[in-house]
Amino acid sequence: MNNTLAKSISSRLLTLAVLLLLVMLAGFSIFSRSLFEPQILPELEKKAEKVGTYVLAQIDRAVEWGIPVDKLSGTDELFDDILADNKDIGFITITDLNGKRLHLRGTLSTTFDAGLAQITRDAVQAKAMTQGRLGTVFITKSLPIETDTGGIVGVLHVGARADFVSNQLEEVYYDLAIILLVAALFTFEILLYFVNASILRPIRDIHEMATRLADGYFGRPIAPKTRDELGRIGLRIDEAVASVRRRYEELAQAVTGWGADARAKVTGTLDKFEFAFPPKPAELHSSGQQGTALIRIAVFVFSLAEELTRTFLSVYIKQLFDPVPGLAMEVVIGAPIALFMLLWALAQPFAGVYSEKFGRRKVFLVGALLAALGLVASGLALTLVHLLIARSITAIGYAMVFISAQGFVIDNTTRETRAQGMAGYAGGILTAGVCGPAIGGILADQLGFRITFILSAGLAIAAAAMVYRAIQERPIMTQAERFSLKNLGLFIANPRFMGVVLFSAIPTKLALTALVFFLVPLYLNEQGISQSMIGRVLLLYWLAMIFVSPVASSLSDKFGNRKFFVVVGGVLAAVAGVVAVLNTSIWSMVIGLTVLGIAHGLVMTPQLALVTTLSHGQQTQKLSETTVLAMFRLMERIGNVIAPFVAGLLLARFGYAGAITGIGYILAGCAAICLLLFVAFREPSAPAHEGRA
Template sequence: MIRRWLLDPVNRLLLLTGVTVLLALSFISAVAIFSSGQTLLPLLAQKADAETRVVKDKLERALSLGIPLQHLVGIDELYQQLAASDSDLDFLVVSTPATGTDPAGQVLYKTGSGANSATDVLAAPLSHPHLHLDLPAYQQVRQAVLVTSQPLLLGEQQVATLYLGHPQRALLRPLLDNLQDIGIVLLVALLLSFELMLLVLTLNLSLPTRTAIRVLGDVAEQRFTLLYGYLNRDALGRLMQNVNGIIRRGAKAVTPQLTRENHLVGVRLLTFLFVFAEELARPIMPSYFADLAATVPGLDVNVGAGIIMALHMMIAAVVLPVGSLIYDRIGRLRLYMIGAILATLGLLGTGLANSYWDLVFWRALSAIGYGTTFVACQGFVLESTTRQNRARGTAMMLSGLMLADICGPAIGGILVSHIGAATTFQIGACASLLAALAVTRLMSGVADHREAPPKLTFAAFGDTFRNRHFLALLFLSAIPAKLFLSGFLYYLVPLTLISSGISVADVGRILMLYGLVALLAGPALASITDRLERPIYAVIVGSALTAAGMLSLTLHPSVLTTIASVVCLGVGQALSIPAQISSAITLSASAIEKHGQGPVIGSLRLVERLGGGTGPIVAGALAAHLDAQGAVAIFTAIAWSCCLLSLLMALPGRRETSPC
């Protein structure tokens, strides 16, 4: 299989490009890591200098009150206070002034985790002289320890010397943080490089080649009905322009038409851009919205933040069927451009909002834009595919969405920690504006299949929802899945992590795991689901994985169990969501025969999105009354209840009422 993949020249070019980008970014990352050590040492020295002066002032004040140097008390407590705020502090030493006969002085007090080796460090020669070029004279590096000294004065006379030691290994902590950020940027850069290379190769090589083959095949059969429709001026373009001249001269009974291959790779990038714009600020949304909710008297901040997040999801859900109704009148290009512009304005306003009600307006506007662009992308897929390749076209669009779920929170967490939440929203607006500018190029082409997004008529809606098995699937599987995604992952996980002191960048990395796991595990799990005769069991297993992850977080709250719960959610939904679609189609055979698959799938998507919209409200209300951990426990109970009820209905003895 790998050999067959490598035989494709496009795949070989993609592999070569990926390896080249990886090597270049790895070299840049290594240079950044090694150079940051030189940059961080002066910063560590500034911190050590400030702490030493604080201790010096306190000790000199004690001496000025007449307390003898040999009877000072509280040195250990003073060290503990410093160590509580600076875990990098190694030792604190007070010694008599150095003399000709005693260059190190006599140690009077020493405390700290490195107190036993402090005397040896102070007596050691300077290490790495090049490190001292940017350090003041009273700071030296000895035995890989940065030693900061200050004289203790009584009046004008020096009576002792104060030393604080900070090991150079303290530089590893910020280096590791930088390394994590570099790793995230490296991963995102590789993914985006692949996307751009795929786009360039498809638009400039694959599609023109396929069109040329199609036109030449038409000429070989002496039909002369097709003309090569690309205007590129490369060798293939010049050749096919000559072929076009031959076709025009040979066509007698018919008028040849320009033809171009429809492409779906553009919709993948367009989906990525508008979802990425929204996902950038995902790690900080609950706390950012809560800060503005605090300006409303009598409104609990958790409930207020949940309302804002739910409002966005519910409006986007309502826009989907409405957008499908106006799709034919406006067209996909203008519909996407309008949506992208609205999303741009909404994200800009969100970052600049000064009050809660401003935030409500701008998030509603952003939701309208989000839903509109989604309808445009979905409609383009339907127009450009047939029933035979529609699943592949949908997968192309969903892959862009999952890629945004990976890249958005990860990069957004880094941005928020460095430039703040408001600016991150504005960067998201720039991404949305870029989508509006790129749509004419990426969504161009003549559609072969004039099929608009499915319309939810009242008749189709009623026939679908009269099926109690379909309703059981909705209320026990589809709605809870979106409830846990929006309420647990998007609301409770960031809220819990940030309240426990986790940085926003780390929150983004943890949220990224959901999309990464779903992207990696999705194809394999989907193939397993296709082989199952009763996909309801895949839905049940996926629900059980989700419930098990939340249960581990409920029983033992920690960063590791939070990561485990996010991973379980990603695997569980990658397994259950495709199975939900298969189950819905199986259950609604009579409705599909009468109205087609569109209304059934559209009804499923509409209701589950409305269910997802309630997630942040439920999570916010529970967090307001029980705290975040109590809310997680309630969500766990809901997950296990839905899982057990689905299992009971799917048992062989209950086949007549089984949801699948």
């Protein structure tokens, strides 16, 4: 059954929800400016007055000792300290009686000199503190500097930034826009589940029942769980099928009382009808599409737990840094990230074996609890060693969760619906990638790094609770389908497969970890960018992937040329590394990360389809799709593992701009080799028959 109904219903509901949120956002924005600005401006004036009174007390002491105002020393240091602690103060200056600047710290252009001179004369004439404005930029408090004899020798001016309120409200608008986006994505995830659970699942059950009846199988009722319109239709069908069963049983009982000849005559008819009620494996419970929709939400919530820490993880590691003899600080900072990726990669195949042996649900629950424990320990870490241990526990938990979730999707989809199921699974991860950094940046700014880790652990537990309550186990897979490290040699002997892994998959993960997780947050932090803004910048990467990935997937399937998308994505990723540091403006980083997101969106789905096709060599064609994907995931994690060390070494030697550019050059080289390899060989045709993976 196609998904036209699902897309129609979910898109309409989502559009309505987004429109309502937009109206609310616009209304709140207009209301907040008219409400808060009149209340905050008087507070700014009081702030400028307090700062001026404090500074004047320091200056009066020097003037009492007979030091001329133009000869005062130490004013720059005093003013700098005050400006550093009070972001709403734009400048502090001392002028002579004619308004000529004698001491100035802060930003005050010469275009304001005429206005400053007039404000000075007003303060001298009034012989008291006065208030004025320099254009629309500054609200000034001017305080005369007097000697013991009552003579005025200068004027102290403190300028509060009149645009401070607008800037603060602009920050609020950014946050509201992020909240709008997150709310829309959350709404989509929730609607997607309920559309599947409440509408599509009942329709699908009725459709499957009609198919079974057409095949002459009357053995399994629909047994609807709801009593809405679709549920009542299901009950009516169940009653009709039960009626047929009762008539059959009555006929069978009547036959037992007939004569031998009659019984022999009817038995042939009953034998033909008997196939209507055989026991079938289909009687086993199947979560089907409803289960895959739920696992998407569970994966989304679980992924959100780690994504909350993306914006500040490298900064948090830097705070716990202890010097290690012989190693640069940048390399040591990269160690927890590299260890996390290494253990995640190594644990995945073994977690896959356990999920097949003990069940997807059990492994998911254990992994989620381990990840929650690791996140709590990360938030409580006092040293870098403690953090390494905590991140190791988290990595193992993440490997268990993701491999079991992926196995659940494979178990509950057929070859025809596999792509849709995996796209939904990946969609939950990408959505979390959009929501997590932005929310995490806001939480880190408001609550601190450690509390954000604790909140992340709560999300991991919430995902475990969702799976515990709603997911049922599938039958255990056979031993022949299980992952084995012995298969590694078969893949290494396949040059086409290894070409994609070495020059496309590993560079993709290298770019993701080195740039998005490591260098960019550190670089922006060094530029004085707030954690909230860093989160917004990182969000653009994931947002670009969400929009580009489904389009690339559809086009690559339509034209059947996955190699084109892989090469173009690799080239764009290299360009992104160079563009990101064209200048020190944050806009270069914004463009660079957006281009990188587009590049990885082009690569992600075609890359998976390509390696599955390229694995159909003489040696690997006997392996299941599960084994191919597990081995591919293991190998591509090499990029995640080496990325922090490569980035750290480049950072120690060339600085932030050089390190980011260096990553771009590495990606360019890999893209060039990948292109040459694709020119050298053709894609092999997939086998005519492929079993269930």
